[in-house]
Amino acid sequence: MAAYAALVNVMHIIEQIQLHPSPPISLHQKQVQSLTETITFLQDFLEVYPHDGSQEAYDLEGRIRDAAHAAEDVIESHIVDRIRGGSTSSHGENSNDLYQDLGQVIKDMDFNKKEVVEIKAKKEIQDDKLPPQYSILPVGSSRTSSPASENIMVGLDDILIExxxxxxxxxxKRLIIPIVGMGGIGKTTLARNVYAKPIIKESFDICAWATISQDYNAREILLEILLSSTKNESSRESLRGMSEEELEGCPRKLEEIGKKIAKTCKGLPLSIAVIGGLLAKSERTPQHWKYIAENLNLIVNLEDDARCLKILSMSYFNLPVYLKPCFLYMGVFNEDMDISISLVVRLWVAEGFLKPISGKCLEEVAEDYLKHLIDRNLISVHRRGSSGKIKSCKIHDLLRDLCLREAQKEKFIYAPRVHSPSMLQSMNTERCIVLNSSTWSHHDEYTRQLLPFGLQLPSVVRSLIYNFKEGYLPSRTSRLLRVLEAACLECFVEDIFQFVNLRSLALSYTSNLNTKFPSSMCLLWNLQTLVINKLVFNKCRRKPAFALSEIWMMPHLRHVELRRFYILDPPSDEKDKPVFVLRNLHTLLEVLNFKCGEDVVKRIPNIKKLRLFYNRLDEGLREYRLNNLGSLHKLESLSCVFDFSGMPTLSYLVQNLTFPHSLKKLTLMGIFLDWEEMSSKVGSLPLLQVLKLKDNSCKGPEWKPVEGQFCSLRYLLIDNCDDLEYWTADNINFPLLEQLVLRHLGKLKEVPLGIGDIPTLRSIELHACRDSVIISAKEIADQQDEFGNMDLQVHEFIAVKYWNGERYKFLKSLKGRDFQVESRHDISDDPNSW
Structure with missing residues (x-):
């Protein structure tokens, strides 16, 4: 909902000005109070009386949206004028202009408030005649619904078997089996269930999965086929039309109306899944369910995708108001895209439509909202990380269509699908523009009109998102831009930082940029996210490193990712260059030769994710204080990579290495710790769930962990630790271990037999290990089968190009229910050396 999102964003702008230690403008306190009171009133109204899809609702919300946008324009325009003009004063003629302009905005907002007061009075009179409203659950509510199981297919056994x-x-001969039907009927899930069956995998040497959208690239499809030959796809969808008897788990008093709803959905599994998500979050009373059934009856005569889309729109209109902008925003991502959760979260935060919740940072609020959308079956989990946390999601193409349709209708997102003569004119009033590869090319006539002096976009645009492999820097007329997300941008750093209103800047580049940011970077007064990656098209691993000191004057920073950059020490406090504590900073990736000085650590007290890279060190080893890492009490994820061979230097550097007890995930590379030393430093971390030991992070032939260590560890990876021959492990050493991954361990003799005694263990993955290791893992799995533990699976991954060797035949002979041989394109070791 664009109106609610705009209101929340105005509150964010005001808050950021008030919290900034050196704000670019000063707001009159009485005006702030009047504006915030009106905004709060309008927010409360939208939360209590949600959008019902009527034209009257669209018109009212449009007026509220426009008034909130006017408030944004006034405040941000004055900020940009002040910064670009070089003035730091909060007083004078410009301030008087601001007060006058803001005063007019407040009058317009008050007019909306009076209109809402009249509507509320009428609605209160008619409340007893209104259909029951759906309950709005606050974030953190104990009432939840379990998401549908992945790969579930109800009925259709006969079709599957056929x-x-x-x-x-x-x-x-070659055989092609087409599966056709209307959108949402479950075609994809049927194909996935066939693809995942063991008998299919055993019958074909190579099985691959590829998704072909309406707009596709042949080369990318071929790459996906290659890379997907070992992926286990999962889906939340259900196969053909379900019968009403297949609706399960319904309270007895609601069984009849539940069957009626299922029947009205015409058996469309996607519709049933989404409507089920709606029902799970509403009151479970016959009155509520009857209201839903009656509304569904109004649209049963529509055909195919149109009917399905209409049914799904009911779930959107009955979403809590704070979830609507989040759901609509999913339309900015390409069709069938594997959507990174971290990307979704930082974009939601940057757009400013997340309402703060006491005791939670905005990223935590965003994650809660994502869980709610998943519970409602509006988005699906696609991939999980090593800790079990959701890494990426997907949205069904019909639901994405719904997002784009509603978002464009509410002037929330403009994402043109096809070229048209009116496209440029339509952009003139849009604030969030998404340019997709399917509808945008620098060769077409529309683009040529936009590119005389940079991408010519309207002055009101706030967000520009490129979903293809090349982009153009917006022209200076887009001076109020807040979000710039571009895959590849040919420009200079100085040009980027002309957009002083940016909150989120994420791009990749191929041009030769300077390795030092200009001092003008600190003029981005409200920058929250900075992600800049260098695209390298050759085999050279070394990349130019940025040197960065301006961050110490940017108090709103939340995420910095630059792929190898130096953080220069904070400058001493000066009158004209204030230095702040970066209390909002959560992510720093990838800091080069971080000295970890006490003064620096104190300025990033709430850092959660940190990636460090050490190579050839400068003089002054005594300046490195890695023991200060232990003072980062909010740090949850840490990666330390050491890429040099000077062992005396390395030993000196890591002898005082200390980890904070807050760590949940730790990756070590090239650090050459003794196994005993690693256990003592790492094993005592009480919250550690994921441990990745890579590239000689540990040395020595034997590892003997002791009781009481690794008490919370769930995922353990040992990769390319060349010395390791023997290690002991059982349920005393790793009581909660779920996944064990062993890679490139040429000397390891076997997997410890005691591993099988860990009751939580679900899988053992082996990559490029000796035959004796594979046989021992198979024996552990067989033993667990005898004990009745059917959950443990062993996977052996081999390189694709060595499939036809004798060793592959040997591995195939071991295959069984609990032992699978699969391919991996990224393993290049000669099996003869394993």
Missing amino acids: IMERLTGQQS
Whole structure:
């Protein structure tokens, strides 16, 4: 909902000005009080009386949205004028202009408030005649619904068996089996269930999965086929039309109305899943469910995708108001895209439509909202990380269509799908513009009109998102830009930092930029996210490193990711260059040769994710204080990479290495710790769930962990630790271990037999290990089968190009229910050396 999002964003702007230690403008306190009171009143109204899809609702919210946008324009325009003019004064003629302009905005907002007061009075009179409203659950509510199981397919066993029989029959020719039907009927899930069956994997040497959208690239499809040959796809969808009897878990008093709802959905599984998510979050009373059924009856005569889309829109209109902008924003991502959760979160935060919750940072609020959308089956989990945390998600193409349709109708997002003569004119009033590869090319006539002096966009635009492999810097007329997300941008750093209103800047570049940011960077007074990656098209691993000192004057920074950059020490306090404590900073990736001085550590007290890289060190080893890492009490994820061979220097550097007890995930590379020393430093961390030991992070032939260590560890990776021959492990050493991954351990003799005694262990993955290691892992799995533990799986991954060797035949002979042989394109070791 654009109106609610705009109101929340105005509050964010005011708060950021008030919290800034050296704000670019000064707001009159009485005006702030009047404006915030009106905004709060309007927010409360939108939360209590949600959008019902009527034209009257669209018109009212449009007026509220426009008034909130006017407030944004007034405040941010004066900020940009002040910064670009070089003035730091909060007084004078410009301030008087601001007060006058803001005064007019407040009058317009008050007019909306009076209109809402009248509407509320009318609605209160008619409340007893209104259909029951759906309950709005606050974030953190104890009432939740379990998300649908992945790969679940109800019914259709006969169709599934028929397809499998055709695929595994004796046909000698190539066979193509088309699966056709209306959107949301479950075609994808049927294909995925066939693809995942063990008999299919055993019948074909190579199985691959690729998704082909309406707009596709042949080269990318071929790459996806290559890379997907070992992926286990999952889906939340359900296969054909469900019968009403297949609606399960319904309270007895709601069974009849529940069957009626399922029947009205015409058996469309996607519709049933989404409506089920709506029902799970509403009051479970016959009155509520009857209201839903009656509304569904109004649209049963529509056909195919149109009917499905209409049914799904009910779930959108009945979302809590704070979730609507988040859901609509999912339309900015390409069709069938594997959407990174971290990307979603930082964009939601930067756009400013997340309402703060006491005791939680905005990133935590965003994660809560994502869980709510997943629980409602509006987005699905696509991939999880080593800790089990959701890494990426997907949205069904029909739901994405719904997002784009509603977002464009509410003037929330403009994402043109096809070229049209009116496209440029339509952009003139848009604030969030998404340019997709399917509708945008620098060769077409529309783009040529936009590119005489940079990308010519309207002055009101606040967000520009490129979803293709090349982009253009917006012209200076887009001076109020807040979000710039570009895959590849040919420009100079100085040009980027002309947009002083930026909150989020994320781009990759191929041009040769200077390795030092200009001092003008600190003029980005409200910058929250800085992600700049260098695209390298050759085999050279060394990349130019940025030197960065301006961050110490940017108090709103939350995420910095630059792929190898130096953080220069904070300058001493000067009158004209204040230095702040970066209390909002959560992420720093990838800091080069971080000295970890006490003064620096004190200025990043709330850092949660830190990635450090050490190579050839300068003089002054005594300036490195890695023991100060232990003072970062909010740090949850740490990666330390050491890439040099000077052992005396390395030993001196890590002898005082200390980790904070808050760590949940730790990755070490090239540090050459003794196994005993590693255990003593790492094993005592009480919250550690994920440990990745890579590239000689540990040395020595034997590892003997002791009781009481690694008490919370769930995921353990040992990769390329060349010395390791023996290690002991059981349920005393790793009581909660779920996944064990062993890679490139050429000397390791076997997997410890005691690993099988860990009750939580679910999988053992082996990459480029000796046959004796594989046999020992298979024995552990067979033993667990005998004990009745059917959950443990062993996977052996081998390089694609060595599939036809004798060793592959040997591995195939070991295959069984609990032992799978799969390919990995990224393993290049010669199996003869394993």
